[in-house]
Amino acid sequence: MTNVSKPKLHDKKYTEAYRQFMNIISALKFSNSEYFMSGLLTESEQIMLVKRMASIFMFEEGKAPYTVASRTGISVSTAQRIYSQYLDGKFVKLISCVPQKQKNEFLDLLKDFTLSAGSSKARSRLLKRTLH
Numbered sequence: 001m002t003n004v005s006k007p008k009l010h011d012k013k014y015t016e017a018y019r020q021f022m023n024i025i026s027a028l029k030f031s032n033s034e035y036f037m038s039g040l041l042t043e044s045e046q047i048m049l050v051k052r053m054a055s056i057f058m059f060e061e062g063k064a065p066y067t068v069a070s071r072t073g074i075s076v077s078t079a080q081r082i083y084s085q086y087l088d089g090k091f092v093k094l095i096s097c098v099p100q101k102q103k104n105e106f107l108d109l110l111k112d113f114t115l116s117a118g119s120s121k122a123r124s125r126l127l128k129r130t131l132h
Contacts, residue, residue, distance in 0.1 A: 054110045055079060057103050059086040060095055071110060 028036055038046070051072045058068045059082070069079035085091065098106075 055082045056086060056091045056094065057107055059083055
């Protein structure tokens with residue numbers, strides 16, 4: 001997902017395009033946000049974002065990168081990279097935006113995700129449940 005295109009946008013143009021993109025997202029009604037995101041992202045991109053969010057919340061709970069990797073199905077090197085970003089404070093605002101109750105509910109779903117690791121249909125069902 002991170003290597004969408006080779007040509008880089010100029011920083012100023014990218015910043016403005018990103019700002020407009022965020023305005024579009026923030027203006028969505030809750031009932032339309034799922035349609036927007038499922039139309040924009042592939043299933044694998046949706047799963048990747050769910051795993052990334054889960055990893056951040058697990059690091060907030062004090063879990064180690066190896067534990068996060070084994071529970072989410074991401075590689076240990078990816079878990080270590082996200083953990084390094086977590087330690088650098090990159091996710092402080094993100095974490096503070098989400099109420100603790102929602103974090104806990106999200107992490108509870110992770111248990112189901114771990115159980116569904118072998119089945120793409122189970123992952124798809126879990127993803128739909130997670131995004132609701």
